[in-house]
Amino acid sequence: MLGHFNSIIAMASNAAKQAKLPMATAGSPDDENDPKKPTIRSCESTSIAANCAVPSAIRTVLPDLKQLGTYYGIYTGIGTIFLLVLKDHIRGHKTNDFIDSLYMCVVTMTTVGYGDLYPHGIVPELVCSVLITAGMLLFGIAVKIAAKYLVFKQQAVLLNALHVSQKIGPTEALNEIETLKIDYTKCMISLAVMGVHFVIGVFVLCTIEKMEFEDAFYCAISTMTTVGFGDESFSTEFGRAFGMIWVFTGTSCVGQLLLYIVEVYIDIEEKKFVKWVIASNIIDRSGIEAAGDLEKDKAHGAADFILYKMKDTGKIKQEDMSSSMKNLDVDDRSILDMIPSQSSEKK
Numbered sequence: 031m032l033g034h035f036n037s038i039i040a041m042a043s044n045a046a047k048q049a050k051l052p053m054a055t056a057g058s059p060d061d062e063n064d065p066k067k068p069t070i071r072s073c074e075s076t077s078i079a080a081n082c083a084v085p086s087a088i089r090t091v092l093p094d095l096k097q098l099g100t101y102y103g104i105y106t107g108i109g110t111i112f113l114l115v116l117k118d119h120i121r122g123h124k125t126n127d128f129i130d131s132l133y134m135c136v137v138t139m140t141t142v143g144y145g146d147l148y149p150h151g152i153v154p155e156l157v158c159s160v161l162i163t164a165g166m167l168l169f170g171i172a173v174k175i176a177a178k179y180l181v182f183k184q185q186a187v188l189l190n191a192l193h194v195s196q197k198i199g200p201t202e203a204l205n206e207i208e209t210l211k212i213d214y215t216k217c218m219i220s221l222a223v224m225g226v227h228f229v230i231g232v233f234v235l236c237t238i239e240k241m242e243f244e245d246a247f248y249c250a251i252s253t254m255t256t257v258g259f260g261d262e263s264f265s266t267e268f269g270r271a272f273g274m275i276w277v278f279t280g281t282s283c284v285g286q287l288l289l290y291i292v293e294v295y296i297d298i299e300e301k302k303f304v305k306w307v308i309a310s311n312i313i314d315r316s317g318i319e320a321a322g323d324l325e326k327d328k329a330h331g332a333a334d335f336i337l338y339k340m341k342d343t344g345k346i347k348q349e350d351m352s353s354s355m356k357n358l359d360v361d362d363r364s365i366l367d368m369i370p371s372q373s374s375e376k377k
Contacts, residue, residue, distance in 0.1 A: 105139060120154065134147045138165060180293060191203065
């Protein structure tokens with residue numbers, strides 16, 4: 031009955047090994063006797079998509095995150111130096127040369143672009159064009175890391191679910207998966223952190239930048255969403271020193287919240303997919319072919335087998351099926367046509 035599982039696990043394991051997945055060896059014989067290995071029952075998480083695979087996925091993308099942090103550091107350092115050298119060609123309201131250069135570099139990198147500081151001249155405009163392009167490339171790298179995290183997590187969860195279904199049986203695994211719930215904790219925590227971050231920004235804009243509450247609220251919204259109209263922005267030395275940190279962390283909070291929202295959606299779809307993979311293999315082809323003289327070159331699923339048995343035991347008639355199929359505009363040529371009428375009576 032688990033013949034299909036073995037082939038699926040073999041293919042998934044090979045793919046995981048090529049991708050260097052930590053859980054690629056989930057089906058090894060040593061796992062059977064290791065009580066510390068993760069299973070659906072042993073996981074503390076209530077989300078099937080977060081089932082013991084999240085730490086593995088995080089460890090997989092951790093080197094990429096460190097590399098991305100290094101890129102951001104290099105970008106900030108080089109960009110600040112260039113803008114500091116070209117400070118006489120930067121127009122707008124100025125405070126401290128170094129703070130203004132670093133502030134403008136961060137605003138450019140995060141694509142907020144208030145416009146309170148802007149280049150004037152061919153060389154400064156070319157430098158800012160390069161900074162804008164490099165900032166977008168860094169954003170693309172961040173998106174790639176997020177996608178890699180989600181893909182590795184999906185692969186690891188599927189491997190774990192198939193491994194558990196082998197150990198405790200597909201039916202039992204389906205029952206346990208059905209009882210698991212999607213975990214919204216990370217979304218709620220991220221939303222709370224973003225709310226606190228937003229309140230801090232509004233407070234600084236009201237107290238340090240002396241904005242009215244509605245203007246500070248408007249400026250915080252336009253900043254965290256990276257719109258940055260520029261009619262309201264940081265204009266004091268301390269405000270810009272705070273703003274270059276707040277702008278970067280604020281846009282990161284929004285991006286992280288969006289990642290967790292996508293992750294929840296993937297968790298929901300992944301749970302359906304894992305259930306389908308396990309359920310579609312509970313009754314394999316050999317079991318159906320053993321039930322009767324069926325066509326050897328045609329694959330039949332569990333639904334066909336159920337209809338076959340219902341007609342074979344006289345609980346459903348061909349006329350009823352034909353009428354229903356006609357109403358649904360579906361061709362009723364299936365394994366039902368191969369079952370002799372009143373086959374139960376012949377037995």
